[in-house]
Amino acid sequence: MMKITFYGQNSLYIETEGKKLLVDPFISPNEATKGIVDIDTLEVDYILVTHAHQDHVYDVEAIAKRTNAVIVSNAEIASYYADKGFETHPMNHGGSWNFDFGSLKYVIALHSSTFPDGKSGGLPGGFVLVSGGKTVYIAGDTSLTMDMKLIPMFFKLDLAILPIGDNFTMGLDEAVVAAEFVDCNKVLGCHYDTFGYIEIDHDKAKETFSQKGKELILLNIGESIDL
Numbered sequence: 001m002m003k004i005t006f007y008g009q010n011s012l013y014i015e016t017e018g019k020k021l022l023v024d025p026f027i028s029p030n031e032a033t034k035g036i037v038d039i040d041t042l043e044v045d046y047i048l049v050t051h052a053h054q055d056h057v058y059d060v061e062a063i064a065k066r067t068n069a070v071i072v073s074n075a076e077i078a079s080y081y082a083d084k085g086f087e088t089h090p091m092n093h094g095g096s097w098n099f100d101f102g103s104l105k106y107v108i109a110l111h112s113s114t115f116p117d118g119k120s121g122g123l124p125g126g127f128v129l130v131s132g133g134k135t136v137y138i139a140g141d142t143s144l145t146m147d148m149k150l151i152p153m154f155f156k157l158d159l160a161i162l163p164i165g166d167n168f169t170m171g172l173d174e175a176v177v178a179a180e181f182v183d184c185n186k187v188l189g190c191h192y193d194t195f196g197y198i199e200i201d202h203d204k205a206k207e208t209f210s211q212k213g214k215e216l217i218l219l220n221i222g223e224s225i226d227l
Helices: 059-066 075-080 145-153 172-181 202-210
Strands: 002-006 011-014 020-022 047-049 070-076 086-090 098-099 101-109 125-131 134-138 158-165 186-190 215-217 224-225
Touching: 002 134, 002 186, 011 125, 011 134, 011 202, 047 059, 047 101, 059 075, 075 086, 075 215, 101 145, 145 172, 172 186, 172 202, 202 215
Parallel strands: 020 047, 047 070, 070 086, 134 158, 158 186, 186 215
Antiparallel strands: 002 011, 002 224, 011 020, 098 101, 101 125, 125 134
16 A cells, blocks of 8 residues: 655655655655655655656755655756765666665656756756556646656556646646556646646646546545555
């Protein structure tokens, strides 16, 4: 079984095979997480980073320093943190690795990726996580891409985690097509409502997916789903 908890924006806490994974931690600056999520008490074994933007890496160092979590990302992001003394695991597009919680494949995302200090974060990406008998696509920040069609050639997804807020990423209409491309009828939305640019109408969003025979899950911060 896999438990996924939403911490706002693209921050996800995944408990699987006795390990705790944290994706793109942008928690402490997010006013919506106040009183709900405390980064000083989170138990974390791995931090998965899709790209280097501030709203995905803000809490990486604070959490990794306290927990000794392994930072998993592309080669440039891994090197950035390794140079600061953190334990990392570098990956790149098309590559897979078997970890003690299961396997990760680093897949293509179309976006930009620069650290807040101006250093390059390399090319952005997403992950396909296979663990606990479940397979989850974590798209990261991306537009719709034809490369998504490659994913169901190798994986049968139980859940696709897709950005839906528009402006910086896919909007609803493209996210529905993305779900079709990856052949997944169960979608967890992310990258919405955190800023004015990406506020959405929740009812409209769910109806947009429902009209295509797909379920869109919009979790409250701190709320979880079990796969």
